[in-house]
Amino acid sequence: MSKVWILGHGQLGNMLKHAAMPLSVEAIPVDIDAKDIPDLQPQDVVTAERELWPDTPVTEKLAQHPNFINLHVFSRLADRYTQKQLLDDLGLATSPWKLVDDSLTATQVYAELGERALMKRRTGGYDGRGQFWLKQYEGTEIPDDWRNEAIVEQGINFDEEMAIVGVRDRQGNKFFYPLTLTLQVDGVLTASVAPLPRLTMLQPKAEAMLGKLLDGLDYVGVMAMECFRVDDELIVNELAPRVHNTAHWTQAGASVSQFESHMRAVAGVPLAQPQVKGLNVMINLLGTPRDERWWAISGAEPYWYGKEVREGRKVGHITFTHSGDKSLIQGLDELKEQLPERYYQVIDWVEAAVEGGSDA
Template sequence: MHVAIVGCGQLARMMALAGWPMGHRFTFLADQGEGIDCVKGLGEIVYYTPEIELEGLALFQALGNPDVVTVEREHVNVPLLNTLKPYCSVYPDPDAIKYCQHRGREKTFLNSLGIQTAPFHLANNADELNAGVKALGFPVFVKTCEEGYDGYGQWVLKNDEDLNDLVAKADNLPEVVIEGRVDFDREVSLIAARDASGECVFYPLTENLHRNGILWSSLAPADAPAELHAKAKDIADKVLNALEYVGVIAIEMFQAGDELLVNELAPRVHNSGHWTQGAGICSQFENHLRAICGLGLGHTINSQHAGMVNLLGIEAPKEIISESNVQHHVYNKSLRPGRKVGHLNLVSDDRHTLEVKLKRIREALYKD
């Protein structure tokens, strides 16, 4: 099948690399000025122009008449994607993506399904910002409702001084969501997939470590009782079916004792699911393509323990990537502090052995 992907980053790259052995071919839609190094050589690259926004047919033809269009990011032009639906399949549905583009809309949607989130208030100006912070009490987390990722567009307010500093900038701030503090034990995520017939599959719950607001390392399956894994699947099942979702979705959560609170949804393949590439199961990238192309969903339950370490603005030294148990992925990006330029995947029959090795690699890569 011919698959068009909106975006040209590493997630688009890994989707294409998973799809080539399946016989799929790819076209990529790039914004003007967007970097294309990740997908160079993997298919035709089409640059977005105002002319192709006039009607869906123009964009459909510019993309080479694809069978299906998908996305590698949630910040896309939803109205434009909707104009493609008369000509080809668009998965996930743009209206499902719309929920995930706005943190306030997303949290309201989750609460409507009976899914817990952190307590929150929305603010459009200084008065609403002051009122929301006072209602929740310090400390609070303030995030832009749209855009913002990997620590960008986010502030931690611990006292009145922090609040006053942000209020002084309020006239230049976009709409924000103010989140109350959640006392959580750790951050976890679940990668799930649903096809157009309603079949769903779930990967094991994954535990995640972050560094400076960016995912640093993942380990799956999470060391948790069966009841917690079941709660995560129940949350994912509610979200997938309420949205009539097609494709892979990532659900980021806080674990607080026996409870799970959803932090964010990502309507796409996700960094915390990269470990699936080397775990002896159907990877999240292949399962996304299976879902959107109408193929049967693949196996998601691994018999081994699997881990991942992100390469954030650094290259992995030869002595690490030469180890027999290390699978090295690079994205063809130039180095920049904090930038995701690749990752390492590892597996082991023994969880403790894997934990020790992941820790050793993290410490060798990041000495500060």
């Protein structure tokens, strides 16, 4: 049995462990603050469920292993400055940007990037945190504590947000999941829908862009690329060198989930093109107490992470997979009655996307 150590033991690590079982791969999520140092063997493999981690005895031990897959990639993509440099070097479209250094002024930002620009902390700051808007009409200035700690991007007036997830093995073979339409609420992924026929025309472009990244980094495993759509063009927003929330629907809706694809790639099990079973919807459960009624909804596949429920925290997700839209809509309507009122607009957005509404 192959043994793969996973740096991090959150929900992604546990889902990777679950996906590895049918492959006869032993996957072991590791608490980065654990007191016991893991006993790695020379033939073992190391991967990660996160792109940034502190220096602890455990992380130092894992990072020293010669079979830590993509070790050189994590720090490069975890820092938005070097991530943006990579996108520019590869000629991939991304929002115009600048490094927020000691000399940069808000006046320069407005002159070069426009009247709305978004500052992002170079590291961390996911799910809407670590961001600060500069708005010329409000006379916003750059706070001193953001200097040398952030980049600033042009505010993009996009039509919608989407993501693509792909996987690459050590031989350079690549496979991709369909483009996924995503809904962000306050910067946090709240719902996703895939595949949508109207996005099919963008699929080759998205695959070419992500494929160029995977090959350029000699990457092994799953990577996610979040994009803005502006007319018929795609602009890269963020990259994640790991399994990603936007493709959680693949657990229920594809012959090979993103988690299994990643474990296959890092453990050396042959890859296969995932076959999509039907139209898929995923609803993120954010700070929402568990409700046993979810499991009684026909077609619903709840996944509860077993974490303490706190406001805004990702505590689970619910996926629907159907080849017929009618039954999917019925399931969503039933779920709507069992979720907090803040989810009503989310369900309405999903149903509009499923039905092909112009505002999807």
